[in-house]
Ligand SMILES: Nc1ncnc2c1ncn2[C@@H]1O[C@H](COP(=O)(O)OP(=O)(O)OP(=O)(O)O)[C@@H](O)[C@H]1O
Protein backbone atom coordinates (compact mmCIF):
# COMPACT_ATOMS: atom_id res chain seq x y z
CA UNK A 1 0.00 0.00 0.00
CA UNK A 2 1.19 3.43 -0.80
CA UNK A 3 2.22 6.13 1.62
CA UNK A 4 -0.85 8.05 0.59
CA UNK A 5 -3.32 5.43 1.71
CA UNK A 6 -1.58 5.13 5.05
CA UNK A 7 -1.81 8.82 5.68
CA UNK A 8 -5.50 8.78 4.69
CA UNK A 9 -6.12 5.94 7.16
CA UNK A 10 -4.21 7.65 9.93
CA UNK A 11 -6.09 10.83 9.31
CA UNK A 12 -9.44 9.00 9.23
CA UNK A 13 -8.88 7.02 12.41
CA UNK A 14 -9.56 9.74 15.00
CA UNK A 15 -12.56 10.97 13.01
CA UNK A 16 -14.11 7.52 12.91
CA UNK A 17 -13.21 6.76 16.50
CA UNK A 18 -14.78 10.04 17.55
CA UNK A 19 -18.10 9.05 16.00
CA UNK A 20 -17.71 5.54 17.29
CA UNK A 21 -17.30 6.72 20.86
CA UNK A 22 -19.67 9.67 20.65
CA UNK A 23 -22.47 8.11 18.63
CA UNK A 24 -22.20 4.36 18.03
CA UNK A 25 -21.49 3.41 21.66
CA UNK A 26 -24.08 5.72 23.30
CA UNK A 27 -26.66 4.76 20.68
CA UNK A 28 -25.98 1.11 21.45
CA UNK A 29 -26.16 1.61 25.21
CA UNK A 30 -29.38 3.61 25.02
CA UNK A 31 -31.05 1.16 22.67
CA UNK A 32 -29.85 -1.79 24.71
CA UNK A 33 -31.09 -0.35 28.02
CA UNK A 34 -34.45 0.26 26.40
CA UNK A 35 -34.46 -3.26 24.96
CA UNK A 36 -33.52 -4.73 28.35
CA UNK A 37 -36.32 -3.02 30.27
CA UNK A 38 -38.80 -3.89 27.55
CA UNK A 39 -37.70 -7.51 27.36
CA UNK A 40 -37.88 -8.03 31.13
CA UNK A 41 -41.43 -6.70 31.14
CA UNK A 42 -42.45 -8.74 28.12
CA UNK A 43 -40.87 -11.91 29.51
CA UNK A 44 -42.41 -11.44 32.98
CA UNK A 45 -45.87 -10.78 31.54
CA UNK A 46 -45.68 -14.07 29.69
CA UNK A 47 -44.19 -15.94 32.64
CA UNK A 48 -46.90 -14.69 34.97
CA UNK A 49 -49.56 -15.42 32.35
CA UNK A 50 -51.19 -11.99 32.49
CA UNK A 51 -54.29 -12.18 30.28
CA UNK A 52 -54.58 -9.83 27.28
CA UNK A 53 -51.10 -8.36 27.87
CA UNK A 54 -49.68 -11.79 27.21
CA UNK A 55 -51.38 -11.98 23.83
CA UNK A 56 -50.15 -8.48 23.02
CA UNK A 57 -46.60 -9.57 23.80
CA UNK A 58 -46.90 -12.56 21.50
CA UNK A 59 -48.08 -10.33 18.64
CA UNK A 60 -45.22 -7.91 19.29
CA UNK A 61 -42.63 -10.68 19.16
CA UNK A 62 -44.24 -12.26 16.13
CA UNK A 63 -44.24 -9.02 14.13
CA UNK A 64 -40.78 -7.81 15.14
CA UNK A 65 -39.05 -11.12 14.55
CA UNK A 66 -40.81 -11.62 11.27
CA UNK A 67 -39.79 -8.35 9.60
CA UNK A 68 -36.36 -7.01 8.66
CA UNK A 69 -34.74 -4.42 10.88
CA UNK A 70 -33.98 -2.20 7.92
CA UNK A 71 -37.61 -2.22 6.85
CA UNK A 72 -38.67 -1.35 10.40
CA UNK A 73 -36.28 1.61 10.40
CA UNK A 74 -37.56 2.92 7.08
CA UNK A 75 -41.16 2.37 8.07
CA UNK A 76 -40.82 4.48 11.19
CA UNK A 77 -38.53 7.16 9.81
CA UNK A 78 -39.89 7.60 6.27
CA UNK A 79 -43.31 5.99 6.57
CA UNK A 80 -44.86 7.26 9.78
CA UNK A 81 -44.50 10.97 8.90
CA UNK A 82 -47.11 10.31 6.19
CA UNK A 83 -49.66 9.84 8.98
CA UNK A 84 -48.31 12.75 10.97
CA UNK A 85 -45.95 10.89 13.29
CA UNK A 86 -42.64 12.59 12.85
CA UNK A 87 -39.67 11.54 14.96
CA UNK A 88 -36.10 12.83 14.67
CA UNK A 89 -33.57 10.31 13.35
CA UNK A 90 -31.69 9.56 16.56
CA UNK A 91 -34.75 8.78 18.74
CA UNK A 92 -36.14 6.74 15.86
CA UNK A 93 -32.99 4.64 15.86
CA UNK A 94 -33.10 4.10 19.65
CA UNK A 95 -36.76 3.15 19.50
CA UNK A 96 -36.47 0.76 16.55
CA UNK A 97 -33.25 -0.90 17.73
CA UNK A 98 -34.72 -1.26 21.22
CA UNK A 99 -38.02 -2.70 20.06
CA UNK A 100 -36.26 -4.99 17.61
CA UNK A 101 -33.62 -6.51 19.88
CA UNK A 102 -36.07 -6.41 22.79
CA UNK A 103 -38.17 -9.07 21.10
CA UNK A 104 -35.25 -11.47 20.83
CA UNK A 105 -34.09 -10.74 24.36
CA UNK A 106 -37.62 -11.27 25.71
CA UNK A 107 -37.59 -14.75 24.19
CA UNK A 108 -34.21 -15.57 25.75
CA UNK A 109 -35.41 -14.31 29.12
CA UNK A 110 -38.72 -16.14 28.93
CA UNK A 111 -36.91 -19.41 28.31
CA UNK A 112 -34.55 -18.68 31.18
CA UNK A 113 -37.44 -17.84 33.52
CA UNK A 114 -39.17 -21.10 32.66
CA UNK A 115 -35.94 -22.93 33.44
CA UNK A 116 -35.86 -21.72 37.07
CA UNK A 117 -37.22 -24.62 39.15
CA UNK A 118 -40.82 -23.80 40.16
CA UNK A 119 -40.31 -25.18 43.64
CA UNK A 120 -38.34 -22.09 44.64
CA UNK A 121 -41.38 -19.96 43.94
CA UNK A 122 -43.46 -22.18 46.22
CA UNK A 123 -40.78 -22.12 48.90
CA UNK A 124 -40.83 -18.32 48.71
CA UNK A 125 -44.60 -18.27 49.10
CA UNK A 126 -44.33 -20.53 52.13
CA UNK A 127 -42.06 -18.04 53.88
CA UNK A 128 -44.59 -15.32 53.02
CA UNK A 129 -42.63 -13.50 50.37
CA UNK A 130 -44.80 -11.68 47.84
CA UNK A 131 -44.84 -12.80 44.22
CA UNK A 132 -43.01 -9.64 43.17
CA UNK A 133 -40.31 -10.07 45.79
CA UNK A 134 -39.81 -13.71 44.83
CA UNK A 135 -39.42 -12.63 41.22
CA UNK A 136 -37.00 -9.88 42.13
CA UNK A 137 -34.80 -11.71 44.65
CA UNK A 138 -34.90 -15.27 43.38
CA UNK A 139 -36.36 -15.99 39.96
CA UNK A 140 -35.10 -13.04 37.90
CA UNK A 141 -31.48 -13.22 39.10
CA UNK A 142 -31.32 -16.88 38.17
CA UNK A 143 -32.98 -16.24 34.83
CA UNK A 144 -30.46 -13.48 34.11
CA UNK A 145 -27.66 -15.87 34.87
CA UNK A 146 -29.06 -18.38 32.40
CA UNK A 147 -29.87 -15.79 29.76
CA UNK A 148 -26.61 -13.88 30.16
CA UNK A 149 -24.79 -15.40 27.17
CA UNK A 150 -27.81 -14.77 24.94
CA UNK A 151 -28.16 -11.21 26.23
CA UNK A 152 -24.46 -10.57 25.61
CA UNK A 153 -25.01 -11.79 22.09
CA UNK A 154 -27.80 -9.30 21.66
CA UNK A 155 -25.61 -6.46 22.89
CA UNK A 156 -22.79 -7.36 20.53
CA UNK A 157 -25.14 -7.75 17.60
CA UNK A 158 -26.59 -4.35 18.45
CA UNK A 159 -23.19 -2.63 18.29
CA UNK A 160 -22.95 -3.68 14.68
CA UNK A 161 -26.64 -3.16 13.99
CA UNK A 162 -26.40 0.54 14.81
CA UNK A 163 -24.56 1.00 11.51
CA UNK A 164 -27.99 0.75 9.90
CA UNK A 165 -28.81 4.09 11.48
CA UNK A 166 -26.65 5.56 8.71
CA UNK A 167 -29.53 4.84 6.34
CA UNK A 168 -31.84 7.19 8.23
CA UNK A 169 -29.32 10.05 8.35
CA UNK A 170 -27.82 9.42 11.78
CA UNK A 171 -24.13 10.19 11.49
CA UNK A 172 -22.57 7.38 13.45
CA UNK A 173 -19.27 5.62 12.81
CA UNK A 174 -20.13 3.90 9.54
CA UNK A 175 -21.79 7.02 8.13
CA UNK A 176 -18.60 8.89 8.99
CA UNK A 177 -16.58 6.29 7.06
CA UNK A 178 -18.86 6.85 4.08
CA UNK A 179 -18.43 10.60 4.31
CA UNK A 180 -14.64 10.33 4.37
CA UNK A 181 -14.73 7.83 1.52
CA UNK A 182 -16.82 10.14 -0.61
CA UNK A 183 -13.97 12.65 -0.37
CA UNK A 184 -10.89 10.41 -0.87
CA UNK A 185 -12.39 7.30 -2.51
CA UNK A 186 -10.49 4.49 -0.80
CA UNK A 187 -13.38 2.10 -0.06
CA UNK A 188 -11.32 -1.01 0.53
CA UNK A 189 -8.94 0.60 3.01
CA UNK A 190 -11.48 2.80 4.77
CA UNK A 191 -14.18 0.18 5.20
CA UNK A 192 -11.58 -2.30 6.42
CA UNK A 193 -10.49 0.23 8.98
CA UNK A 194 -14.10 0.81 9.99
CA UNK A 195 -14.66 -2.93 10.33
CA UNK A 196 -11.58 -3.25 12.53
CA UNK A 197 -12.89 -0.61 14.91
CA UNK A 198 -16.21 -2.48 15.20
CA UNK A 199 -14.20 -5.63 15.80
CA UNK A 200 -12.26 -3.91 18.57
CA UNK A 201 -15.46 -2.70 20.26
CA UNK A 202 -16.98 -6.16 20.10
CA UNK A 203 -13.79 -7.78 21.37
CA UNK A 204 -13.86 -5.59 24.46
CA UNK A 205 -17.46 -6.66 25.06
CA UNK A 206 -16.58 -10.32 24.59
CA UNK A 207 -13.81 -10.08 27.17
CA UNK A 208 -16.18 -8.32 29.58
CA UNK A 209 -18.76 -11.04 28.99
CA UNK A 210 -16.29 -13.74 29.97
CA UNK A 211 -15.21 -11.88 33.09
CA UNK A 212 -18.79 -11.38 34.22
CA UNK A 213 -19.72 -14.97 33.43
CA UNK A 214 -16.92 -16.15 35.67
CA UNK A 215 -18.27 -14.08 38.52
CA UNK A 216 -21.81 -15.27 37.94
CA UNK A 217 -20.64 -18.86 38.09
CA UNK A 218 -19.97 -18.63 41.78
CA UNK A 219 -23.28 -20.17 42.78
CA UNK A 220 -23.54 -22.49 39.83
CA UNK A 221 -20.58 -24.58 40.86
CA UNK A 222 -20.57 -28.33 41.08
CA UNK A 223 -21.34 -30.20 44.26
CA UNK A 224 -18.41 -30.41 46.60
CA UNK B 225 -56.97 -29.15 69.75
CA UNK B 226 -54.39 -27.19 67.84
CA UNK B 227 -55.40 -28.10 64.32
CA UNK B 228 -58.71 -29.40 63.06
CA UNK B 229 -58.94 -30.31 59.42
CA UNK B 230 -62.37 -30.98 58.02
CA UNK B 231 -63.65 -32.31 54.73
CA UNK B 232 -60.84 -31.52 52.32
CA UNK B 233 -61.82 -32.37 48.76
CA UNK B 234 -59.69 -31.79 45.73
CA UNK B 235 -59.97 -32.89 42.13
CA UNK B 236 -57.58 -32.35 39.25
CA UNK B 237 -59.81 -32.18 36.23
CA UNK B 238 -62.29 -35.02 36.55
CA UNK B 239 -60.02 -37.06 38.78
CA UNK B 240 -60.88 -36.82 42.45
CA UNK B 241 -57.65 -36.94 44.43
CA UNK B 242 -58.88 -36.09 47.93
CA UNK B 243 -62.32 -37.35 48.85
CA UNK B 244 -62.97 -35.70 52.17
CA UNK B 245 -60.04 -35.70 54.56
CA UNK B 246 -60.56 -35.04 58.28
CA UNK B 247 -57.72 -34.93 60.75
CA UNK B 248 -57.09 -33.57 64.21
CA UNK B 249 -53.66 -32.65 65.44
CA UNK B 250 -52.72 -31.75 68.99
CA UNK B 251 -49.81 -29.62 70.03
CA UNK B 252 -46.65 -31.70 70.10
CA UNK B 253 -48.06 -34.41 67.88
CA UNK B 254 -45.78 -35.99 65.33
CA UNK B 255 -48.12 -37.45 62.75
CA UNK B 256 -46.75 -39.81 60.13
CA UNK B 257 -48.81 -39.91 56.96
CA UNK B 258 -48.35 -43.21 55.20
CA UNK B 259 -49.85 -44.59 52.06
CA UNK B 260 -49.07 -45.90 48.62
CA UNK B 261 -47.88 -43.68 45.82
CA UNK B 262 -50.62 -41.59 44.25
CA UNK B 263 -52.91 -41.77 47.27
CA UNK B 264 -52.95 -37.97 47.62
CA UNK B 265 -50.55 -37.39 50.52
CA UNK B 266 -48.65 -34.57 48.85
CA UNK B 267 -51.82 -32.94 47.60
CA UNK B 268 -53.24 -33.08 51.12
CA UNK B 269 -50.25 -31.26 52.65
CA UNK B 270 -50.22 -28.71 49.84
CA UNK B 271 -53.87 -27.89 50.42
CA UNK B 272 -53.15 -27.15 54.06
CA UNK B 273 -50.72 -24.43 53.02
CA UNK B 274 -52.66 -23.09 50.01
CA UNK B 275 -50.06 -24.31 47.57
CA UNK B 276 -53.08 -26.05 46.10
CA UNK B 277 -56.53 -24.57 46.46
CA UNK B 278 -58.89 -27.24 47.73
CA UNK B 279 -62.35 -27.57 46.22
CA UNK B 280 -63.72 -27.54 49.73
CA UNK B 281 -62.55 -27.97 53.30
CA UNK B 282 -61.93 -26.00 56.45
CA UNK B 283 -59.13 -25.56 58.89
CA UNK B 284 -59.43 -24.59 62.52
CA UNK B 285 -56.04 -23.43 63.70
CA UNK B 286 -55.84 -22.49 67.39
CA UNK B 287 -59.54 -21.70 67.29
CA UNK B 288 -59.27 -19.55 64.16
CA UNK B 289 -61.41 -20.72 61.23
CA UNK B 290 -60.07 -20.79 57.70
CA UNK B 291 -61.81 -21.79 54.50
CA UNK B 292 -59.39 -23.80 52.39
CA UNK B 293 -61.33 -23.10 49.23
CA UNK B 294 -62.13 -19.42 49.51
CA UNK B 295 -59.50 -17.96 51.79
CA UNK B 296 -58.67 -14.29 51.58
CA UNK B 297 -55.16 -13.13 50.93
CA UNK B 298 -54.59 -12.26 54.59
CA UNK B 299 -55.94 -15.62 55.74
CA UNK B 300 -53.41 -17.30 53.50
CA UNK B 301 -50.66 -15.15 54.99
CA UNK B 302 -51.92 -15.90 58.50
CA UNK B 303 -51.88 -19.67 57.94
CA UNK B 304 -48.46 -19.57 56.31
CA UNK B 305 -47.12 -17.56 59.22
CA UNK B 306 -48.08 -20.36 61.57
CA UNK B 307 -46.67 -23.12 59.39
CA UNK B 308 -43.53 -24.18 57.62
CA UNK B 309 -43.22 -26.51 54.66
CA UNK B 310 -40.30 -28.81 53.92
CA UNK B 311 -40.28 -30.13 50.36
CA UNK B 312 -39.08 -33.43 49.03
CA UNK B 313 -36.44 -31.72 46.88
CA UNK B 314 -35.52 -28.95 49.35
CA UNK B 315 -36.34 -26.04 47.01
CA UNK B 316 -33.58 -23.85 48.39
CA UNK B 317 -33.05 -20.51 46.65
CA UNK B 318 -30.12 -21.44 44.44
CA UNK B 319 -28.79 -17.90 43.98
CA UNK B 320 -28.64 -17.25 47.72
CA UNK B 321 -26.20 -18.40 50.37
CA UNK B 322 -27.24 -20.72 53.17
CA UNK B 323 -27.63 -17.74 55.49
CA UNK B 324 -29.61 -15.70 52.96
CA UNK B 325 -31.88 -18.67 52.32
CA UNK B 326 -32.98 -18.42 55.92
CA UNK B 327 -32.98 -14.64 56.40
CA UNK B 328 -34.84 -13.81 53.18
CA UNK B 329 -38.15 -15.10 54.49
CA UNK B 330 -37.70 -13.14 57.71
CA UNK B 331 -36.73 -9.80 56.16
CA UNK B 332 -38.79 -9.96 53.00
CA UNK B 333 -41.72 -12.10 54.11
CA UNK B 334 -41.78 -11.10 57.74
CA UNK B 335 -40.42 -7.52 57.58
CA UNK B 336 -37.77 -8.16 60.21
CA UNK B 337 -34.64 -6.02 60.58
CA UNK B 338 -31.52 -7.47 58.96
CA UNK B 339 -29.44 -7.86 62.11
CA UNK B 340 -32.23 -9.55 64.03
CA UNK B 341 -32.98 -11.86 61.11
CA UNK B 342 -29.33 -12.83 60.91
CA UNK B 343 -29.21 -13.71 64.57
CA UNK B 344 -32.32 -15.87 64.34
CA UNK B 345 -31.13 -17.51 61.13
CA UNK B 346 -27.75 -18.42 62.60
CA UNK B 347 -29.45 -19.96 65.60
CA UNK B 348 -31.80 -21.98 63.38
CA UNK B 349 -28.89 -23.15 61.24
CA UNK B 350 -26.95 -24.19 64.33
CA UNK B 351 -29.93 -26.22 65.45
CA UNK B 352 -29.70 -28.32 62.29
CA UNK B 353 -25.92 -28.53 62.37
CA UNK B 354 -25.32 -26.12 59.50
CA UNK B 355 -23.93 -23.21 61.49
CA UNK B 356 -20.53 -23.53 59.85
CA UNK B 357 -21.74 -23.32 56.24
CA UNK B 358 -23.39 -19.89 56.32
CA UNK B 359 -21.71 -18.61 53.17
CA UNK B 360 -21.99 -21.73 51.03
CA UNK B 361 -24.36 -21.86 48.09
CA UNK B 362 -26.89 -24.71 47.88
CA UNK B 363 -25.08 -26.31 44.95
CA UNK B 364 -22.00 -26.70 47.13
CA UNK B 365 -23.90 -28.82 49.65
CA UNK B 366 -24.97 -32.45 49.74
CA UNK B 367 -28.65 -33.28 49.58
CA UNK B 368 -28.77 -33.98 53.29
CA UNK B 369 -27.17 -30.63 54.07
CA UNK B 370 -29.56 -28.84 51.73
CA UNK B 371 -32.53 -30.44 53.39
CA UNK B 372 -31.25 -29.41 56.81
CA UNK B 373 -30.93 -25.83 55.58
CA UNK B 374 -34.50 -26.08 54.29
CA UNK B 375 -35.61 -27.21 57.74
CA UNK B 376 -33.76 -24.27 59.29
CA UNK B 377 -35.51 -21.92 56.88
CA UNK B 378 -38.80 -23.27 58.16
CA UNK B 379 -37.76 -23.17 61.80
CA UNK B 380 -36.60 -19.56 61.61
CA UNK B 381 -40.11 -18.16 61.33
CA UNK B 382 -40.99 -19.93 64.58
CA UNK B 383 -43.87 -21.99 63.15
CA UNK B 384 -46.44 -23.80 65.25
CA UNK B 385 -46.39 -26.78 62.93
CA UNK B 386 -44.06 -28.05 60.23
CA UNK B 387 -45.29 -30.02 57.24
CA UNK B 388 -42.75 -32.43 55.75
CA UNK B 389 -43.39 -33.98 52.36
CA UNK B 390 -41.13 -37.02 52.07
CA UNK B 391 -38.13 -35.06 53.35
CA UNK B 392 -35.70 -37.93 52.79
CA UNK B 393 -37.00 -39.47 49.58
CA UNK B 394 -34.62 -37.58 47.32
CA UNK B 395 -31.57 -38.41 49.42
CA UNK B 396 -28.88 -41.00 48.97
CA UNK B 397 -29.31 -43.69 51.64
CA UNK B 398 -26.23 -42.61 53.57
CA UNK B 399 -27.60 -39.06 53.94
CA UNK B 400 -31.04 -39.98 55.23
CA UNK B 401 -29.86 -40.41 58.80
CA UNK B 402 -28.69 -36.84 59.30
CA UNK B 403 -32.06 -35.41 58.23
CA UNK B 404 -34.10 -37.88 60.27
CA UNK B 405 -31.79 -37.12 63.19
CA UNK B 406 -32.71 -33.44 63.02
CA UNK B 407 -36.40 -34.29 62.77
CA UNK B 408 -36.17 -36.61 65.73
CA UNK B 409 -34.53 -33.87 67.74
CA UNK B 410 -37.31 -31.43 66.80
CA UNK B 411 -39.88 -34.01 67.85
CA UNK B 412 -38.17 -34.37 71.22
CA UNK B 413 -38.24 -30.62 71.65
CA UNK B 414 -42.01 -30.74 71.24
CA UNK B 415 -42.40 -29.43 67.70
CA UNK B 416 -45.71 -30.33 66.09
CA UNK B 417 -45.09 -32.06 62.78
CA UNK B 418 -47.05 -33.62 59.97
CA UNK B 419 -44.73 -35.93 58.07
CA UNK B 420 -45.43 -37.74 54.83
CA UNK B 421 -42.85 -40.50 54.81
CA UNK B 422 -41.90 -43.92 53.64
CA UNK B 423 -39.44 -44.31 56.50
CA UNK B 424 -41.11 -46.94 58.64
CA UNK B 425 -38.55 -46.69 61.41
CA UNK B 426 -39.30 -43.02 61.74
CA UNK B 427 -43.05 -43.61 61.72
CA UNK B 428 -42.71 -46.34 64.32
CA UNK B 429 -40.31 -44.74 66.76
CA UNK B 430 -40.57 -40.95 66.36
CA UNK B 431 -44.17 -40.26 65.45
CA UNK B 432 -46.90 -40.78 68.01
CA UNK B 433 -49.73 -40.92 65.47
CA UNK B 434 -50.07 -42.57 62.14
CA UNK B 435 -52.48 -41.76 59.35
CA UNK B 436 -52.85 -44.29 56.59
CA UNK B 437 -54.17 -42.87 53.33
CA UNK B 438 -55.31 -44.61 50.22
CA UNK B 439 -57.18 -43.34 47.17
CA UNK B 440 -57.89 -39.96 48.65
CA UNK B 441 -59.34 -41.12 51.93
CA UNK B 442 -57.93 -41.80 55.36
CA UNK B 443 -58.28 -45.54 55.81
CA UNK B 444 -56.95 -45.76 59.31
CA UNK B 445 -55.69 -43.43 61.98
CA UNK B 446 -54.35 -44.23 65.39
CA UNK B 447 -51.37 -44.17 67.68
CA UNK B 448 -48.29 -45.35 65.87
CA UNK B 449 -47.82 -48.18 68.31
CA UNK B 450 -51.31 -49.49 67.68
CA UNK B 451 -50.95 -49.06 63.97
CA UNK B 452 -47.83 -51.16 63.72
CA UNK B 453 -48.72 -53.75 66.33
CA UNK B 454 -52.42 -54.17 65.64
CA UNK B 455 -53.38 -52.64 62.28
CA UNK B 456 -57.15 -52.49 62.03
CA UNK B 457 -57.75 -52.79 58.31
CA UNK B 458 -56.67 -55.42 55.86
CA UNK B 459 -55.18 -52.71 53.63
CA UNK B 460 -52.92 -51.31 56.31
CA UNK B 461 -51.79 -54.79 57.27
CA UNK B 462 -50.87 -55.47 53.69
CA UNK B 463 -49.15 -52.10 53.38
CA UNK B 464 -47.03 -52.65 56.49
CA UNK B 465 -46.05 -56.07 55.29
CA UNK B 466 -45.04 -54.88 51.84
CA UNK B 467 -42.96 -52.04 53.29
CA UNK B 468 -41.24 -54.31 55.80
CA UNK B 469 -40.43 -56.82 53.09
CA UNK B 470 -38.89 -54.07 51.03
CA UNK B 471 -36.71 -52.77 53.83
CA UNK B 472 -35.58 -56.27 54.70
CA UNK B 473 -34.08 -56.88 51.28
CA UNK B 474 -30.41 -55.89 51.55
CA UNK B 475 -30.50 -53.60 48.49
CA UNK B 476 -33.22 -51.47 50.04
CA UNK B 477 -31.80 -51.38 53.49
CA UNK B 478 -31.91 -47.89 54.91
CA UNK B 479 -30.09 -46.41 57.87
CA UNK B 480 -31.62 -47.91 60.99
CA UNK B 481 -32.83 -45.33 63.44
CA UNK B 482 -30.64 -46.74 66.18
CA UNK B 483 -27.76 -45.21 64.25
CA UNK B 484 -29.55 -41.95 63.64
CA UNK B 485 -29.97 -41.08 67.27
CA UNK B 486 -26.22 -41.21 67.80
CA UNK B 487 -25.59 -38.45 65.27
CA UNK B 488 -25.26 -35.13 66.96
CA UNK B 489 -26.36 -32.47 64.46
CA UNK B 490 -23.65 -30.09 65.67
CA UNK B 491 -20.93 -32.52 64.74
CA UNK B 492 -22.21 -33.31 61.26
CA UNK B 493 -20.46 -32.13 58.09
N1 LIG C 1 -51.05 -30.56 39.63
C1 LIG C 1 -51.60 -31.75 39.32
N2 LIG C 1 -52.35 -31.88 38.20
C2 LIG C 1 -52.92 -33.06 37.89
N3 LIG C 1 -52.81 -34.16 38.63
C3 LIG C 1 -52.10 -34.11 39.76
C4 LIG C 1 -51.44 -32.89 40.16
N4 LIG C 1 -50.79 -33.12 41.32
C5 LIG C 1 -51.02 -34.42 41.61
N5 LIG C 1 -51.80 -35.01 40.69
C6 LIG C 1 -52.27 -36.41 40.71
O1 LIG C 1 -52.87 -36.64 41.93
C7 LIG C 1 -52.60 -37.95 42.40
C8 LIG C 1 -52.11 -37.89 43.82
O2 LIG C 1 -50.87 -37.22 43.82
P1 LIG C 1 -50.04 -36.95 45.13
O3 LIG C 1 -48.76 -36.34 44.68
O4 LIG C 1 -50.84 -36.18 46.10
O5 LIG C 1 -49.80 -38.42 45.67
P2 LIG C 1 -48.81 -38.92 46.78
O6 LIG C 1 -49.61 -39.72 47.74
O7 LIG C 1 -48.05 -37.79 47.35
O8 LIG C 1 -47.86 -39.89 45.98
P3 LIG C 1 -46.27 -40.16 46.15
O9 LIG C 1 -46.12 -41.12 47.28
O10 LIG C 1 -45.89 -40.76 44.85
O11 LIG C 1 -45.62 -38.85 46.39
C9 LIG C 1 -51.63 -38.55 41.44
O12 LIG C 1 -52.33 -39.44 40.59
C10 LIG C 1 -51.12 -37.39 40.64
O13 LIG C 1 -50.87 -37.78 39.31
Ligand SMILES: [Mg+2]
Pocket residue numbers: 265266267389390
Ligand atom coordinates in the same frame (compact mmCIF):
# COMPACT_ATOMS: atom_id res chain seq x y z
MG1 LIG D 1 -46.01 -37.20 47.27
